[in-house]
Amino acid sequence: MSGPSDGTxxxxxxxxxxxxxxxxxxxxxxxxxxxxxLPEAVxxxxxxxxxxxxxxxxxxxxxxxxxxxxxxxxxxxxxxxxNQIIAVVESDEEFRERLAVQVEALVPELASALSxxxxxxxxxxxxxxxxxxxxxxxxxxxxAALGAVAEEQAGRGAGAGPDREAADRARRxxxxxxxxxxxxxxxxxxxxxxxxxxxxxxxxxxxxxxxRVREAQEQHAALKGEVEEAVAAAERRQADAAAELRRxxxxxxxxxxxxxxxxxxxxxxxxTENQRARLLLDALVDSALGLRRELGLPAIDRLxxxxxxxVHAEEGTRVSSGRGSLPxxxxxxLEELLRLPRAHLVxxxxxxxxxxxxxxxxxxxxxxxxxxxxxxxxxxxxxxxLVFDAAESASRPPVAxxxxxRVLFSPFGVIAxxxxxxxxxxxxxxxxxxxxxxxxxxxxxxxxxxxxxxxxAALAALLARRG
Numbered sequence: 001m002s003g004p005s006d007g008t009x010x011x012x013x014x015x016x017x018x019x020x021x022x023x024x025x026x027x028x029x030x031x032x033x034x035x036x037x038l039p040e041a042v043x044x045x046x047x048x049x050x051x052x053x054x055x056x057x058x059x060x061x062x063x064x065x066x067x068x069x070x071x072x073x074x075x076x077x078x079x080x081x082x083n084q085i086i087a088v089v090e091s092d093e094e095f096r097e098r099l100a101v102q103v104e105a106l107v108p109e110l111a112s113a114l115s116x117x118x119x120x121x122x123x124x125x126x127x128x129x130x131x132x133x134x135x136x137x138x139x140x141x142x143x144a145a146l147g148a149v150a151e152e153q154a155g156r157g158a159g160a161g162p163d164r165e166a167a168d169r170a171r172r173x174x175x176x177x178x179x180x181x182x183x184x185x186x187x188x189x190x191x192x193x194x195x196x197x198x199x200x201x202x203x204x205x206x207x208x209x210x211x212r213v214r215e216a217q218e219q220h221a222a223l224k225g226e227v228e229e230a231v232a233a234a235e236r237r238q239a240d241a242a243a244e245l246r247r248x249x250x251x252x253x254x255x256x257x258x259x260x261x262x263x264x265x266x267x268x269x270x271x272t273e274n275q276r277a278r279l280l281l282d283a284l285v286d287s288a289l290g291l292r293r294e295l296g297l298p299a300i301d302r303l304x305x306x307x308x309x310x311v312h313a314e315e316g317t318r319v320s321s322g323r324g325s326l327p328x329x330x331x332x333x334l335e336e337l338l339r340l341p342r343a344h345l346v347x348x349x350x351x352x353x354x355x356x357x358x359x360x361x362x363x364x365x366x367x368x369x370x371x372x373x374x375x376x377x378x379x380x381x382x383x384x385x386l387v388f389d390a391a392e393s394a395s396r397p398p399v400a401x402x403x404x405x406r407v408l409f410s411p412f413g414v415i416a417x418x419x420x421x422x423x424x425x426x427x428x429x430x431x432x433x434x435x436x437x438x439x440x441x442x443x444x445x446x447x448x449x450x451x452x453x454x455x456x457a458a459l460a461a462l463l464a465r466r467g
Contacts, residue, residue, distance in 0.1 A: 038132070039147030043086065045129035050085045051078035053102035053133075061098050063088050089133070096133070103133045114139075124174075125150050137188060138181040145177030272426075279342065280428040286341025287432075329455045331462035337452055338380040340432035346423055347373070347459065348416060348437035349388040355438065356460035366399065372463035374402030385423065389416035417442050424449050 038046070052074040054066065062070055066088060069081040077085070089096045104111040110130040128146035131139045326333035337343060353365035360368065369386065377384045383406075390396060390409040401407040410416045417439060424446050427433045433451040436459040437443065443453040 038086075038143075039128075039150060041125055041150045042128045042132065042143060042147045044082075045125040046089075046132050047078045047082035047085060048074070049103060049106070049126075049129045050089060050099060050133060051075070051082070053099050053106055054085065056102040056105070057095075057098055061095070063092060063095055096135075100134050103130060114142075138184045141177055141181055141184070145174055149174055276426075276428040280430055283342045283428075283431045290341055328453060329457045329461075331458045331465060334434065334436070334454045334458045334462055335380075337432065337434045337454070338376075338382045342383070343380070343432040343434060344383040344385070344427065345376075346420055346433065346435045347384070347386045348420060348435070348439060348442065348456065349386050350416070351437050351439055352456040352459055355456050363397065366397075369463075370399070370402060370405065370407070373405050376463065377402065377404045387416045387419050387423070391415045421445055424451055427451070 054062075054070060054077060055074060057070075059067060059070060065084050066081065069077050069084075072080065089099065107126070107130050110127055111134055114127070114131055114134055114136045124146045128143050128150065131142045131146070136142075326336075334345075338345060347369070349366070349369060350362070353360075353362075353369050357365050357368055366388065373384055373386060376382075384404065385406040385408065387408045387410065391412065391414055394412050396409050399407050408419060410419045420435060420437070420442055424433060424435065429450050431451075433446075435442065435446045435451065435453050436456055437446075437453065438456045446453050
């Protein structure tokens with residue numbers, strides 16, 4: 001098995017194995033030195049060797065307490081900072097490893113012998129000091145044995161000659177230490193081999209576990225993809241159903257609105273037709289009554305006295321007033337038409353005001369026309385509608401319409417002529433409807449509908465005469 005995570009997992013396993021091995025070996029030899037004070041002779045030699053190697057360590061890698069003595073001579077460093085050097089070596093493992101590199105360069109023979117399994121040399125103190133700083137496997141027992149030999153040799157002093165028995169004891173102790181060290185190393189190798197075997201088994205199991213985990217992850221990813229697709233499909237179906245429901249609801253609302261509009265239109269149509277018929281009927285009745293008053297017709301055709309024989313006076317002829325032949329510019333024609341029952345005067349507002357008062361502003365023109373229309377309405381009692389053109393303006397000016405006077409502005413984009421045509425089309429044929437406008441197109445359409453037209457000048461003259 002291989003992959004980005006293999007190295008990390010293998011390194012973790014190897015680190016665990018190495019830590020277990022080192023812990024087992026160190027635990028086996030700790031009893032030889034733990035709790036014991038470093039022999040003075042070995043301590044002095046360690047201080048001297050460390051002080052000599054300290055000068056080769058780069059300044060940036062030195063602990064702060066030793067930087068100020070790094071420039072001293074080795075002997076002076078050992079004398080002034082020996083205790084500090086030993087304390088830092090015992091507490092700072094990283095610094096001890098850097099120092100060990102320089103020690104290997106200073107005493108390569110001792111370093112090679114210690115790493116190769118040798119334990120003795122020409123100088124027991126030098127070997128013990130190098131072992132303390134380099135710390136090969138079993139260094140604690142080796143330092144303890146060599147320190148004991150050195151102390152025993154020092155204890156003999158410069159007496160009456162060599163003590164062979166003491167030397168033999170020291171040699172035997174050293175040999176026993178060597179034997180113990182070799183046994184420790186043998187057990188160390190066996191333990192390492194056992195741990196390597198266990199490590200291989202662990203790696204095999206780890207590989208199998210990785211395969212199973214990868215397969216489980218692939219299955220999980222596949223199932224997750226299927227679930228996501230199913231959820232997405234369900235959400236799409238739900239969204240489509242919701243959209244269709246909204247569309248149907250909107251359609252229902254639209255149909256209800258259309259039904260309501262049709263019903264309102266039917267009711268309005270019926271009401272309009274009834275209104276038109278009633279208005280026409282009232283106009284016919286009023287016209288008949290007015291004609292009867294105008295002609296002075298008697299209530300009955302013949303009276304009993306008419307049967308008496310006598311000579312009847314010759315019937316004279318009625319002189320015509322000539323009103324029917326008046327021109328459309330004559331205000332008398334307009335005045336005569338407005339006397340008809342239920343007459344309706346529709347005024348083309350700006351057509352009248354621009355011809356009558358061209359020097360005034362549109363606002364002043366409207367005010368003047370409204371003032372005259374109010375007076376005309378009060379005199380004649382006719383229905384009066386003023387229509388102003390506002391096709392090119394989205395806003396409408398405020399107007400104080402007089403009582404009984406209807407004021408209309410054409411919608412945006414619609415001219416006043418079309419509004420007048422709509423008003424005329426809404427009136428029943430036969431009613432006295434008069435349109436005041438000098439627009440020939442409007443006049444033709446109004447006359448074609450069966451109603452009367454007078455020129456704008458006729459209305460302006462009538463307003464000026466009566467104003």
